[in-house]
Amino acid sequence: MSTRTVRTLGLVAAAALLAACGSGGQIGDSGGSAPTAVKKMVLIPGVAAEPFYISMECGFREAAKAAGYEVDVQAPAKFDAPLQIPIVTGVLANKPGAVLIAPTDDKALAGPMKQLKDAGVKVVEVDTKLQDTSIAESSISSNNAQGGKKAAETLARLVGDKQGSVLVLNTKAGTSTTDARAKGFEDAIKAFPNLKYLGQQYTDNEPDQAASKVTATLSSDPDLIGVFATNLNTGEGAATGLRNAGKTGAVNLVGFDASPKQVQDLQAGVVQALIAQDPATIGKTGVEQAVAAIEGKEVKRNIETDLVAITKTDAAGSERYFYKQAC
Incomplete structure (x- = not known):
């Protein structure tokens, strides 16, 4: 074997070693113990550009960032199940660690949300919820x-x-x-x-x-x-x-x-x-329950947040x- 061949093989081995060492270095990960997908979280509100859901998004983003998660927010243009369902199925392709969702119909979203669960994605309901209580890890809403x-x-x-x-x-x-x-x-x-x-x-x-x-x-x-x-x-x-x-x-x-x-x-x-x-608290609490579910910790199934009458x-x-x- 020539000296040039040995040098080439050495460079290839070094490159492979560097690639292996860098494979676990995603944001918020400790020592690469969790795959990249687990460090991503998605919020699917009921409708885009509505102050209630924007406020929820603010709480969601702040809490997820603090927990070391990359985030994405995708919302339908109208509060409409046929518009929200393709978003859910599209999110499934990227398989995030958790999806926080406000289902726009308490029956029609059951199938798509179950697909998330069956794929190993932790599902947390925020604001609205399904009639089927077997799909979501937790439901957070006002009383x-x-x-x-x-x-x-x-x-x-x-x-x-x-x-x-x-x-x-x-x-x-x-x-x-x-x-x-x-x-x-x-x-x-x-x-x-x-x-x-x-x-x-x-x-x-x-x-x-x-x-x-x-x-x-x-x-x-x-x-x-x-x-x-x-x-x-x-x-x-x-x-x-x-x-x-x-x-x-x-x-x-x-x-x-x-x-x-x-x-x-x-x-x-x-x-x-x-x-x-208090939509910001709903978003924040949703993240907390999603992280607990991902990490195998105790999750509270139903959580109700405060509301107040204002004159x-x-x-x-x-x-x-x-x-x-x-x-």
């Missing part, structure tokens, strides 16, 4: 039934002894969070005999539909005295409907969530109360609950 109860009690306090009818504007049937809010409201409003419950109407999570349903209800029920909107989009739409009908303030509007626009409407008297969640008089002390438009 939504309690939120609906708070909405009914707050509305009754705003109305006082006046008599009239009240309406609930919901998003889409099969959305676990808003359905729980509507049910909580329905159960609690029975305690106030001066208020006639008109039931709930669905808006497909579109503000313009919420506005038109408020207008139509005012025509059929001129004694409408209160509206409970179960999420951000229905709340903003309901405010528009009341404004267009010249009923701002005359009809008490209780919204759910605290987007910048909703807070502005609250301070301007367009909205009389907001039931605000114009106490808005100044509730800034921590106001949602963000960017991290």
